[in-house]
Amino acid sequence: MTKHGAVVVPEDAVVAVAAGRHFSFPPPRTAGAGDLCKKLAAQQIDLGAAVMGSWLDSMKASSPRHRLMAPAVDAEHDEWMEKHPSALGRFEAVAAAAKGKRIVVFLDYDGTLSPIVEDPDRAVMTDEMRDAVRGVAARFPTAIVSGRCLDKVFSFVRLEELYYAGSHGMDIQGPTAASTHHGPTTTPKVGEKQNPTWNGRVNVSFHAAHVSLSGQPGRRCMSLTGGCCCNGDVQGEEESVLCQPAREFLPMIGEAYAALAAKVEAIPGAKVENNKFCLSVHFRCVDERRWGAVAEQVRAVLRDYPRLRLTQGRKVLEIRPTIKWDKGEALRFLLSALGFSSGDGANDGDDAFPIYIGDDRTDEDAFRVLRARGQGAGILVSRFPKDTCASFSLRDPSEVKDFLRKLVTCAAA
Ligand SMILES: [Mg+2]
Helix, strand or coil, X not given: CCCCCCCCCCHHHXXXXXXXXXXXXXXXXXXXXXXXHHHHHCCCCCCCHHHHHHHHHHHHHCCHHHHHHCCCCHHHHHHHHHHCCECCCCHHHHHHHHECCEEEEEECCEXXXXXXXXXXXXXXXXXXXXXXXXXXXXXXXXXXXXXCCHHHHHHHHCCCCCEEEXXXXXXXXXXXCCCCEXXXXXXXXXXXXXXXXXXXXXXXXXXXXXXXXXXXXXXXXXXXXXXXXXXXXXXXXXXXEEXXXXXXXXXXXXXXXXXXXXXXXXCCCCEEEECCCCEEEECCCCCHHHHXXXXXXXXXXXXXXXXXXXXXXCCEEEEEECCCCCHHHHHHHXXXXXXXXXXXXXXXXXXXXXXXXXXXXXXXXXXXXXXXXXXXXXXXXXXXXXXXXXXXXXXXXXXHHHHHHHHHHHHHC
């Protein structure tokens, strides 16, 4: 058991782990990868003219096309897989580490539940994937954590029983289905004998559950970390709004969206997506020779909005408020809101086993949180070796679907 009792690793897990020379699971809180995690956390892109060249290199590095043109040599890939083995291949180790814990599932959307496609509006998930997510959500608290705006990602997933954290976690909403809610005392522990007719849910309306979270009827947002999260009354919003820490930035984001859309209009293939609390500038359909023009236009707009910052995802530039809030903070918030931790770091919810699956640099913030807590399993979706704070890997959404199905089967056993 770790110092904080985060994960009990039975012998069979240790044996499974021992097969890999570099692999260490669960990751220690003071992991050797600490420097890497700090580096990955510092994602803000400097748009000064002196670094434009390296910025363009970064855009190229995020391109699957470039990666296909320069496949990793076998030895490099093998070494990476030893450090970040397949979550399917090592499923027994994951299950063993989760034994006696309460699993909470966090899923990125693009590139994780759906393939990366040319037109971001067509990034739909398959019915098979939806069934797999539905199966997981029937057994464990499950959240979608995406850079997309909440409405957009919900329109793709269409499962009302999930938690959704849109805009990189800056817009968190609980289940809109009024009938069910998971809590730390109602989520089954892995390996726990269950009544076969009971699936870990308790019939409490979400509104009532939320009131019990905040303790203040009518105030639907929790204040957690130094006021990062809004704590104001959000009357008039949907019943299930949990957290909107960047609410004050809404007018500014709207202005920047209009300016950016006008600026990139003349660049064929460039598309600006308004994600409510952040903006995405997609360049996956832009001729590479015009990427510099995209960069220049984004830089021109950001000059007028010093309270906005730029980060980069997979073939997308993202503009967000300069607040300390990201997918990692969203993960922390949801674990706390679900009753698995105190939210102030005093109690990391040793009873929980969070599983976070994502493919993007922005998911590294969540992987870093899990590593810092010495808890759960971070799983990177990637066919290629990447610097990551995740412990495991899966190759593509198809393997994600298989992993989710296996999780359901394991929970039902
Ligand atoms: Mg993604």
